[in-house]
Structure formats: C-alpha cells, structure tokens
Amino acid sequence: MEETVNRESSNKENPIPGSHHVDFEGGKFLTFLLKDEEYGLEILKVREIMGVIEITPVPQTPAYVKGVINLRGQVIPVIDLRLKFGLAEAEYDQTTVLSWLM
Numbered sequence: 001m002e003e004t005v006n007r008e009s010s011n012k013e014n015p016i017p018g019s020h021h022v023d024f025e026g027g028k029f030l031t032f033l034l035k036d037e038e039y040g041l042e043i044l045k046v047r048e049i050m051g052v053i054e055i056t057p058v059p060q061t062p063a064y065v066k067g068v069i070n071l072r073g074q075v076i077p078v079i080d081l082r083l084k085f086g087l088a089e090a091e092y093d094q095t096t097v098l099s100w101l102m
Contacts, residue, residue, distance in 0.1 A: 048100040
C-alpha cells in the first residue's frame with residue numbers, strides 16, 4: 001500500500017499529537033504509535049477522539065481494562081492498548097487520547 005498523503009502536511013491538520021490521518025489506496029486511516037510500532041484504524045470506524053477524562057475503575061477486570069467513562073449518558077469501556085498488547089504501562093499525559101470506535 002502506498003501513501004497518497006504527506007504525513008507532515010496531514011499532521012498539521014490533525015489536533016492529536018503523534019497521530020496522523022493517512023490516505024491509502026483502500027481508504028483513510030487514523031494512525032498512532034505504541035512503543036516503536038505504528039498501527040492504524042479505518043477512519044470510518046472511529047466515532048470520536050478526545051483527551052483523557054476521569055475514568056471510573058471497574059473491579060475484577062483485566063489490567064488492560066482501565067475502567068469506564070460516561071460519555072453523554074453512555075457507559076464506554078476504556079481499554080489501554082499498551083497493556084492489551086503486552087507493552088509496559090505508561091503515564092497518561094497531554095498527548096494521550098481516547099478513541100471511541102463503532
């Protein structure tokens with residue numbers, strides 16, 4: 001697959017540090033880094049992207065399930081992909097975002 005959009009220019013339009021909107025032949029993807037690996041989600045599957053908000057822990061769940069958030073009356077589970085993929089836990093900072101997938 002060949003990129004058809006320059007990442008540098010697409011990152012200027014993207015308010016999320018460290019992620020990019022990238023066009024590939026098959027469609028558009030939101031890309032992000034976990035450790036040194038780049039991953040992508042089909043942009044049509046991403047419903048919303050936001051900064052980290054208060055997460056309510058849920059007892060007796062796997063470590064990668066950080067808890068749930070209340071998003072406009074809907075209870076949304078929060079999963080830390082670093083932990084889900086067996087990577088070391090990292091502190092959340094201003095570049096950490098939550099993505100809500102459909």
